[in-house]
Amino acid sequence: MEPSLAIVVGILVGGGAYLMMSANLIRFLFGLTLVSNAVNLAIFTAGRMTYGAPSLVPPGGKTVAEGAANALPQALILTAIVIGFGLLAFTLSLVLRAYVTFGTANSAEIREAEPMPEGRRDDSGKG
């Protein structure tokens, strides 16, 4: 199970990294989402795979059964998914705002904060 998941993680990171190289902010965001899912899968795999052994305490017992799934990585991933979702929502709205403000989603063309030396405009009086 682990090797196949490792390959999936590798493919996701590869695809994500490819998309993140793009100057287009939307592509960058999609790449980021892919990599972030890959990382979650990697944490899941790091907790070792078990099949058909949920991490539940049997009736009358005090600990989970021997060989049960590790619940901690799932808790970590849950936290990471929630945080990642919040960050993604914020970043999407930021990119939308950038697109509306500058009329482009190409990060190379957005040079408001760091203007090129020639033909600079004064940006000290930010509105």
Add this chain to the structure above:
Amino acid sequence: MLLAAPILLPLATAILCFLLRRYRFHRILSQLSALALIVLGIVILLEAIEGPVTAQMGGWAAPFGITLAGDVLSGIMVTITGLAAFTALTYATVEVDTATEQLGFHALAQSMVGGVCGAFLTGDLFNLYVWFEVMLISSFGLLVIGGGRAQIDGAVKYVALNLVGTLAFLSGVGLLYGTAGTLNMADLGVKLAGRMDETAVLGAAGLLMFAFAAKAALFPVFFWLPASYHTPAFATSALFSALLTKVGVYALLRVFTLVFEVDNPVVSGALIGAAAITIALGALGAAAQDDIRRVFSFHIVSQIGVMTLGLALATPLALAGAVFYFLHHIPAMMGMFLLGGIVAREAGSERLDRIGGLWSAGPWLGVLFLIPMLSLIGIPPLSGFWAKFFMIRASFEDGAFLLGGLILVASLLTFLYLGRVFVAAFWQPYPGPAEEAPAATAPPLQLLLPVMVLAGVTLAISFQAGTLFDLAALSATQLGDSAPYVSQVLRQQP
């Protein structure tokens, strides 16, 4: 409870400030909370001088529950965080307009402070990730609030690189959990002892180093800082300059002394290389800028390199020097940013070729400007001289003459570019029409008070350098020998 207080207080204040954001007095609440944070930091510091203090959250014993741990370094950092928050938020009461305040400026600033304190006090790696996120998402908000065009642009670059760093952090955490089966930093230190050469451990160390380097603005992942720090309000820039990059360096210091072994040749080689290039590029970048805050931003990058060098050399003196550097750098750099704000306000621009004539308008402002400036350059007897002296001495004692020489050359460049800002603002005649020249009016007290407090702190650090160096040395001892910290955490009952 003591250790949770510096986290709960700002977060509770953030909620209150958000609910009361339509009432003007919420800013006073925010300032008072920052003052209380200074007190809490000092209490933790005094307790930690005897030895690290720890607490377990939620009734679970270490290493299963989340550990909070405070040592001398955490105490120092929480205290400075309180000082930074108080001065920046006081400055913001005048600078940040009511409309922006009503959007929740103070709530965002307080939740960022809460996240920063959480990062300083946690003893758990995944919890550190969570506090990083709390800090990041609040800083995203602070960066775009008010929404100028340049702010949006700066935020896009800041957010993009920080998200990549975050993912590297998370995958490093996953890799470590798969290798050691624990995320408690003390427990990780025990389980990973002597295993630095394993591929998984070294890989995790690399991922975490990349993540912390991105937060700290080290080469090659520093460019988000000069792209964004000059865009928001000056109070926000100052708060960022004090806290965000320092959390990155703090995380490097903590994780690479407690969890990993920094004397591994791969690790120390990477750190020394990154630190040296950062020092050089930061100083050269600052010399090439002609905008007040962009000069300061590149200066931060250069100084982050010096602090990281302290960790990379890893001798007791170098670690103590790095901690002393925090103490020196945060108040001086904040003072510089806030004074830059006053200069821009009086002269009407941040561009070096559009300001001037401030000396004739009021030489006292120039004198105030000189205190953090000379300190950052490293002129004796100011705090920066001592900070650089310890670091250069540590490099020389380690036989790293080139690195010590690099700090000296960077200081010379600092003299050049900060001097250029001073000359442009104060001695250069005002370039615009004479009727727009800065008049001899005093800025409001809310702007001057934080600057004077920070200048006073810089002077106090300068003249109490011996006492504070002893404190930094104690903190370096605690970092260098993690055994008391580990045993304190692992025998802790809930």
